[in-house]
Amino acid sequence: MKFVSTRGGSPAVSLSDAINAGLAPDGGLYVPERLPAFDLGGLGAESPLAIVAERVLAPFFAGDALEPALPEICREAYSFDAPLVALADRGVDRGDHLLELFHGPTAAFKDFGARFLAASFVRLQRADPRPVTVLVATSGDTGSAVGAAFHGRPGVRVLILYPDGLVSPRQAHQLGCFGDNVRAAKLAGSFDDCQRLVKQAFSDAALRERTPLASANSISLGRLLPQMVYYVAAALRHRGEVPLGFVVPTGNLGNAFAALLARACGAPIGPIRLATNANRVLPDFLANGDYQPRPSIATLANAMDVGNPSNVERLRWLFRDIASLRVAVTADSVYDPAIRTRLVEVPERYGVTVCPHTACGFAALERLRAGGDSRPYAVAATAHPSKFDTVVEPLLGRTIAVPAALAAMLVRPARAEAMANDYAALVAAL
Numbered sequence: 268m269k270f271v272s273t274r275g276g277s278p279a280v281s282l283s284d285a286i287n288a289g290l291a292p293d294g295g296l297y298v299p300e301r302l303p304a305f306d307l308g309g310l311g312a313e314s315p316l317a318i319v320a321e322r323v324l325a326p327f328f329a330g331d332a333l334e335p336a337l338p339e340i341c342r343e344a345y346s347f348d349a350p351l352v353a354l355a356d357r358g359v360d361r362g363d364h365l366l367e368l369f370h371g372p373t374a375a376f377k378d379f380g381a382r383f384l385a386a387s388f389v390r391l392q393r394a395d396p397r398p399v400t401v402l403v404a405t406s407g408d409t410g411s412a413v414g415a416a417f418h419g420r421p422g423v424r425v426l427i428l429y430p431d432g433l434v435s436p437r438q439a440h441q442l443g444c445f446g447d448n449v450r451a452a453k454l455a456g457s458f459d460d461c462q463r464l465v466k467q468a469f470s471d472a473a474l475r476e477r478t479p480l481a482s483a484n485s486i487s488l489g490r491l492l493p494q495m496v497y498y499v500a501a502a503l504r505h506r507g508e509v510p511l512g513f514v515v516p517t518g519n520l521g522n523a524f525a526a527l528l529a530r531a532c533g534a535p536i537g538p539i540r541l542a543t544n545a546n547r548v549l550p551d552f553l554a555n556g557d558y559q560p561r562p563s564i565a566t567l568a569n570a571m572d573v574g575n576p577s578n579v580e581r582l583r584w585l586f587r588d589i590a591s592l593r594v595a596v597t598a599d600s601v602y603d604p605a606i607r608t609r610l611v612e613v614p615e616r617y618g619v620t621v622c623p624h625t626a627c628g629f630a631a632l633e634r635l636r637a638g639g640d641s642r643p644y645a646v647a648a649t650a651h652p653s654k655f656d657t658v659v660e661p662l663l664g665r666t667i668a669v670p671a672a673l674a675a676m677l678v679r680p681a682r683a684e685a686m687a688n689d690y691a692a693l694v695a696a697l
């Protein structure tokens with residue numbers, strides 16, 4: 268399998284080269300040159316994630332230098348599960364589910380992609396012996412997942428850029444707690460500013476000559492492809508005639524795009540619904556057919572505060588026109604008051620506590636139910652609520668237990684460098 272740019276102006280490359288490069292030379296995003304058809308024969312509800320992963324990812328690794336290492340990479344990356352939990356709404360079964368993606372070391376779904384990328388990355392054959400710097404912009408959860416996945420790995424440094432004051436206190440602590448080969452910089456700006464500076468660095472040939480860079484943002488294929496796996500596993504675990512649909516809390520569109528890609532490759536997945544927060548670029552795009560990026564707005568679901576989702580380029584590659592896009596996916600935006608309402612209501616009705624991002628998913632699901640949609644859905648629970656204790660706990664009036672891995676990070680000391688919102692500051696830090 269070869270990979271081509273969404274912009275069509277770069278030569279086809281191997282998977283290893285695509286993972287190494289991050290962005291294609293023409294500024295586009297790497298996508299497979301054709302859609303493979305999954306062979307899921309012999310897999311079932313009991314199949315462990317690592318085994319599903321091997322099968323789902325095999326066509327993308329075919330012919331690459333990493334192909335022989337795929338089973339090992341999968342065992343390393345999928346060492347924890349993504350349980351599909353059936354929910355009853357006040358005792359009534361409406362076909363609602365929770366897909367729990369927060370059982371990794373940093374308690375967000377980003378652990379899957381980051382750990383898979385790191386496991387692949389350290390096995391890449393590289394001509395340049397100098398250490399590589401993984402440069403990553405984060406709206407909160409990517410940075411810590413990447414930090415955890417690369418911490419202590421030889422030959423790799425990590426520089427994380429996050430918007431100062433716009434991530435939760437526990438997210439900030441996590442980002443700064445690694446030390447060693449992982450540095451965190453708090454930027455005086457928004458997530459979009461972080462992303463813009465990172466993109467500028469990747470397109471700066473002179474800088475890359477001096478400092479070998481690698482990407483770990485959701486534009487990286489090494490993060491995108493592994494995110495298909497838990498959707499496929501959930502679809503296989505779901506019992507019932509009607510295929511399971513997903514409601515995916517969405518910011519940069521990496522997680523939801525993986526679901527769309529998995530379905531396009533033949534996974535038995537039902538409707539896919541995006542739930543954004545007040546950053547409503549995607550719902551507006553689907554409604555108007557006109558893509559208008561906007562500055563991001565700070566919301567309670569901060570990891571989705573994205574005004575120009577990078578993976579829109581991949582969306583437009585997969586669905587050539589707005590009509591087929593509208594058939595494939597719908598999107599709904601959820602404002603802060605509705606997030607607050609759901610944060611309180613979801614535990615009362617379903618007996619589970621959710622994070623503000625997952626609450627957006629529940630609000631979107633509730634609107635689908637109100638509109639008469641009775642198909643089975645799983646809301647992707649993108650993070651553990653304890654990461655957003657300052658939002659969730661005052662609303663619920665109780666504390667939320669912290670998962671052990673997160674607790675271990677929170678007792679470590681943390682530090683972040685302050686960084687000005689300009690490119691020279693980033694170059695200096697590199």
Ligand SMILES: *Cc1c(COP(=O)(O)O)cnc(C)c1O
Pocket residue numbers: 375376377407408409485516517518519520521522523570571622624625649650
């Ligand atoms: C990153 C993140 C999202 C958004 O995922 P995208 O792939 O950027 O759409 C949603 N929820 C949480 C908790 C996240 O960390």
